[in-house]
Amino acid sequence: MSKDIEKPSFEKTNVMNPLISIIILNYNAGDLLINCVDSIKKSNYKNLEIIVADNTSNDESHKKCKEKFPDIKLIENSENLGYCEGNNVGIRVAKGEYIVILNPDTIVHSKWLDELLSAYIKNGEGFYQPKFLASTDHSMLLSTGNMIQIFGFGYSRSKGDIDKGEFEKFERVNFASGTCIFTSKKIIEEIGLFESFLFAFHDDLELCWRGALMGIKSFYVPASIVYHPIEGYSFRWSPLKFKLLERNRKYCLLTLYSRSTLYKMIPALFLVDIAVLFFYISKGLGRMKISADIEILKNLKKINEKYKKNQKIRKINDSELINQFKNEVIVPQWVIKDKTNSLFNKFLIILSKITRIIL
Known part of the structure; x- marks a missing residue:
């Protein structure tokens, strides 16, 4: 891992105030979706748009979310397009200079977006992910960057380990987790959208590996914190x-x-x-x-x-x-x-x- 990259500090970086589009793909997430959007609303960074793309949920979670937060942009897909194409729908309508792909079962720290934006501005084009901690046990790590094994297996570094402060350096990783990916609209336009054929899983690995072919790197930003269940609400180990x-x-x-x-x-x-x-x-x-x-x-x-x-x-x-x-x-x-x-x-x-x- 690279050790010569300076750890970002939002306070040190005199950044502008670009619009950030946050895309949340929903499929029967229930109250998790509302909790996720509520936490985003409490973010320090305010110049953002929240886009909820719904994959034909039958639990009305997307409609309840729209009722509670009328200013979100709700897209109701006519069928379950999967993770890849479902997120692509949201990306296509996003107006922000920067894009965040975020799972509906996450809770974000108030400074999460500040730190991701600061890291991007300081270190340049790439895919950025936060540190993931378990939502039920904030001492448990779920990802300190994602790795690719040479035969194509992907995994989250430190998943299930206790956070002992070993991964507090900003560094390059093999790919950014699809649970929360931060990048720019420019990067997406340059390398393309998620590969719809995949439907779900290894979609983040494929996107970042494709970017790596063009020299676009992936990074881990430990100063940005996002909380997530030990296993996601959708699919799990089915x-x-x-x-x-x-x-x-x-x-x-x-x-x-x-x-x-x-x-x-x-x-x-x-x-x-x-x-x-x-x-x-x-x-x-x-x-x-x-x-x-x-x-x-x-x-x-x-x-x-x-x-x-x-x-x-x-x-x-x-x-x-x-x-x-x-x-x-x-x-x-x-x-x-x-x-x-x-x-x-x-x-x-x-x-x-x-x-x-x-x-």
């Missing part, structure tokens, strides 16, 4: 989530790595695929793994078209990106038992080190 994670991991590999890199990784990726299959079978989710692979095969034409687009915008080679990526995947024990996680990581670390030599 069979569908496991399927989308695996399908979208492969989509990212096939569209973001160059073909020459992928060819060299084929033996390792084959072994990883076997390991993932056995893991899914052990969870009773073998059908989800097979379904994920079938969907990749069915969409090879789409994947190849996206690959060509990504290679046209590429300014950074894979070796430079891979130097930033990790060998292991750190997963909380409530998702994968310590023993299983340890064995899988030993396997990944050995395979990753060998792969790095080949590359």
Whole structure:
């Protein structure tokens, strides 16, 4: 991680007062949505617009929110467009110079937006994320930046750990968490919107990795605090989530790595695929793994078209990106038992080190 980036201080930075658009995608979030908007209203930074894009909620949460906060902009989608396209709808109508993608089950600290804006102005174009703390236990970390393992797995650093003050430096990370991403409208216009094919999961990883191809970096801003449930209200660890994670991991590999890199990784990726299959079978989710692979095969034409687009915008080679990526995947024990996680990581670390030599 870079250590030469100065930690931002909003008080030190004489910034203007640009409009910031906050986009909240809602799907049956209930009172969580109202609580989220209420916390945004208490932010120190006031020049903002709040856009709620609703994915056909049947709990009336979006309408209740509009009744309580008439000044929000409410978009009612005609169908559930998923995380990606649902947020894209909000981005398209946003008028702000800066964009925030924010989950409806979050509560924001009063200075969260000041610090994100200050970090962007001080350090330039990029994707920025705050420090995430558990909403029920403010001593528990949920993310101090998100990481990419070289075989396409994404994970939140420090998830489930106690906050001991170890991650208080502003620094570069592999990708910014989709729970709260801060960037500029200019960046979105330059690299494009969320990839709608993904629907949900690894969407933030794909967006930031795509940006990294163009030299656009991701950063962690510890001075900005956002509170979030230990696991989000939507999907949680359902069979569908496991399927989308695996399908979208492969989509990212096939569209973001160059073909020459992928060819060299084929033996390792084959072994990883076997390991993932056995893991899914052990969870009773073998059908989800097979379904994920079938969907990749069915969409090879789409994947190849996206690959060509990504290679046209590429300014950074894979070796430079891979130097930033990790060998292991750190997963909380409530998702994968310590023993299983340890064995899988030993396997990944050995395979990753060998792969790095080949590359």
